[in-house]
Amino acid sequence: MHSLFNGKVIENYPLHKITWFKVGGNADFFVKIRSIAELSQLLKEKPKDMPLFILGAGSNILMRDGGFRGLVVKLAGDFSKWHIENDNTVIAGAGVLDKTLALTMGEAGYANLEFMVGIPGTIGGALIMNAGAYGVEVKDVLQWVDLMSMNGEIIRLTPDDLKMAYRKGHIPKEHFVLKAAFKVQKEDPAVVQDKLNSMLDKKEAAQPMTGRTGGSTFKNPLPHSAWELVDKVGGRGLKNGNAQISIKHCNFLLNLGDATAKEIEDLGEEVRKRVKEQEDINLEWEIIRVGTPLLTL
Numbered sequence: 001m002h003s004l005f006n007g008k009v010i011e012n013y014p015l016h017k018i019t020w021f022k023v024g025g026n027a028d029f030f031v032k033i034r035s036i037a038e039l040s041q042l043l044k045e046k047p048k049d050m051p052l053f054i055l056g057a058g059s060n061i062l063m064r065d066g067g068f069r070g071l072v073v074k075l076a077g078d079f080s081k082w083h084i085e086n087d088n089t090v091i092a093g094a095g096v097l098d099k100t101l102a103l104t105m106g107e108a109g110y111a112n113l114e115f116m117v118g119i120p121g122t123i124g125g126a127l128i129m130n131a132g133a134y135g136v137e138v139k140d141v142l143q144w145v146d147l148m149s150m151n152g153e154i155i156r157l158t159p160d161d162l163k164m165a166y167r168k169g170h171i172p173k174e175h176f177v178l179k180a181a182f183k184v185q186k187e188d189p190a191v192v193q194d195k196l197n198s199m200l201d202k203k204e205a206a207q208p209m210t211g212r213t214g215g216s217t218f219k220n221p222l223p224h225s226a227w228e229l230v231d232k233v234g235g236r237g238l239k240n241g242n243a244q245i246s247i248k249h250c251n252f253l254l255n256l257g258d259a260t261a262k263e264i265e266d267l268g269e270e271v272r273k274r275v276k277e278q279e280d281i282n283l284e285w286e287i288i289r290v291g292t293p294l295l296t297l
């Protein structure tokens with residue numbers, strides 16, 4: 001595989017370096033793709049039976065200790081660009097960071113994307129998760145999204161096509177998010193900046209934004225809050241080796257330094273078990289667990 005695609009594919013790539021939890025084994029193969037043409041070429045050259053994982057900023061995944069048996073693809077280059085159209089739309093590549101987009105829109109005096117300022121992922125990940133904060137979700141501002149299938153076909157879908165829901169983008173499986181268009185509106189930059197600052201302050205006060213974490217661990221089993229249930233069953237501050245449930249916000253799992261992915265996952269499972277036994281509620285993982293556990297003899 002590494003000899004294909006102009007030798008740009010790296011073998012045995014350490015994924016812990018590029019995920020927020022800073023855990024996980026190696027990918028058999030890893031490649032950064034910089035344009036739609038490169039992506040089409042890669043999909044033509046990739047053996048059809050080789051598993052593929054699309055990695056954004058790695059802020060919502062737990063990569064297991066055994067790593068990923070297949071090809072991990074990260075979008076960069078052209079996918080990290082955005083532009084404004086008609087003063088009411090921003091078109092952003094899948095590799096653009098949500099925070100960067102929110103901040104630059106603010107500086108340019110465009111409102112609507114402020115909620116993205118505290119979300120450390122990419123536009124691709126935001127579409128997959130229907131990411132949201134403070135009552136606004138991607139689906140509320142999305143006009144359309146362009147996707148590429150594993151056969152290289154490009155389709156454009158709207159929120160009506162997707163029927164997005166709480167933390168579910170309903171993006172068809174085995175598709176790359178290429179770029180998306182969002183509704184924006186002209187606003188006094190100072191007003192947008194105030195909103196951005198207040199959202200960032202609130203987030204930093206309530207959540208461990210700089211820790212080695214994967215964001216909200218479990219989806220809220222509405223009408224309940226996941227953090228309340230975790231707290232109720234004694235989860236706050238609970239440890240397993242070097243993994244801990246955050247004391248600041250107990251729907252966040254933390255890697256205290258050199259935790260393994262297994263320690264983190266087992267801690268999450270322990271809490272799920274307690275919530276099921278004590279509250280009869282099934283907590284559903286929001287964090288996406290990827291790859292294989294480390295085999296021990």
Ligand SMILES: Cc1cc2nc3c(=O)[nH]c(=O)nc-3n(C[C@H](O)[C@H](O)[C@H](O)COP(=O)(O)OP(=O)(O)OC[C@H]3O[C@@H](n4cnc5c(N)ncnc54)[C@H](O)[C@@H]3O)c2cc1C
Binds near residue numbers: 055060095127214
């Ligand atoms: C400190 C912290 C705070 C957070 N706060 C919030 C919050 O307020 N609101 C919120 O909704 N989330 C929050 N999150 C979670 C996370 O940032 C979001 O879910 C984000 O949208 C994930 O984007 P990502 O690029 O990191 O995706 P990754 O974690 O890399 O991947 C997530 C999923 O998206 C897929 N994916 C990524 N890019 C593409 C693409 N181009 N095409 C197809 N599939 C793709 C991956 O295959 C994977 O299935 C937080 C996380 C952290 C660590």
